[in-house]
Amino acid sequence: DGGITQSPKYLFRKEGQNVTLSCEQNLNHDAMYWYRQDPGQGLRLIYYSQIVNDFQKGDIAEGYSVSREKKESFPLTVTSAQKNPTAFYLCASSRTGAYNEQFFGPGTRLTVL
Amino acid sequence: AQSVAQPEDQVNVAEGNPLTVKCTYSVSGNPYLFWYVQYPNRGLQFLLKYITGDNLVKGSYGFEAEFNKSQTSFHLKKPSALVSDSALYFCAYILTGGGNKLTFGTGTQLKVEL
Numbered sequence: 001d002g003g004i005t006q007s008p009k010y011l012f013r014k015e016g017q018n019v020t021l022s023c024e025q026n027l028n029h030d031a032m033y034w035y036r037q038d039p040g041q042g043l044r045l046i047y048y049s050q051i052v053n054d055f056q057k058g059d060i061a062e063g064y065s066v067s068r069e070k071k072e073s074f075p076l077t078v079t080s081a082q083k084n085p086t087a088f089y090l091c092a093s094s095r096t097g098a099y100n101e102q103f104f105g106p107g108t109r110l111t112v113l
Numbered sequence: 114a115q116s117v118a119q120p121e122d123q124v125n126v127a128e129g130n131p132l133t134v135k136c137t138y139s140v141s142g143n144p145y146l147f148w149y150v151q152y153p154n155r156g157l158q159f160l161l162k163y164i165t166g167d168n169l170v171k172g173s174y175g176f177e178a179e180f181n182k183s184q185t186s187f188h189l190k191k192p193s194a195l196v197s198d199s200a201l202y203f204c205a206y207i208l209t210g211g212g213n214k215l216t217f218g219t220g221t222q223l224k225v226e227l
Binding site for chain 2: 006040041042043044048090092094095096097098100101102104107109
């Protein structure tokens with residue numbers, strides 16, 4: 001999984017709690033991404049960031065928040081407003097510029113109890 | 114709506130036989146197409162991409178894909194399948210001017226049997 005780490009690997013949350021998923025990369029990539037993976041639906045983009053201190057909503061941003069204070073780090077917070085948060089969450093990074101491939105972390109499996 | 118489609122949820126192949134995982138696209142302008150592979154409970158790994166040029170693209174682990182504009186397809190192929198190729202395969206695209214924002218198909222589970 002290259003130089004991208006995600007923690008924790010498994011996360012359990014009670015309904016109504018916010019949780020933060022960590023993503024760190026040492027690839028010196030400017031761009032970072034968060035995806036959600038559900039069975040049979042492929043990956044859907046939650047948020048992405050092309051540069052430090054800037055980020056954009058993806059296709060399913062509601063109920064999630066991010067920050068990008070450092071180039072290496074792009075944490076994702078799953079808030080209590082996310083109605084169905086149980087899923088596999090994947091972080092990725094890439095060089096900026098057009099059509100560069102993304103490198104993925106190993107993922108965090110979030111389960112709401 | 115612009116999209117990629119993977120018409121088969123699962124493909125079964127005997128080891129040593131050629132394999133094909135299908136992908137068709139519906140994208141305006143020039144499509145920029147990718148294939149990724151995911152092993153169980155792992156992140157995705159990049160296999161190959163088509164941006165421009167030669168329609169036959171060679172990638173990692175002996176995989177290749179052929180871009181066919183008339184059939185709007187980008188099928189993934191390998192001449193001789195291995196049991197270790199068993200995984201979930203995703204086709205994806207980037208829109209013209211879309212930077213590196215990928216949109217994925219729903220995935221195809223490949224099972225290679227002895």
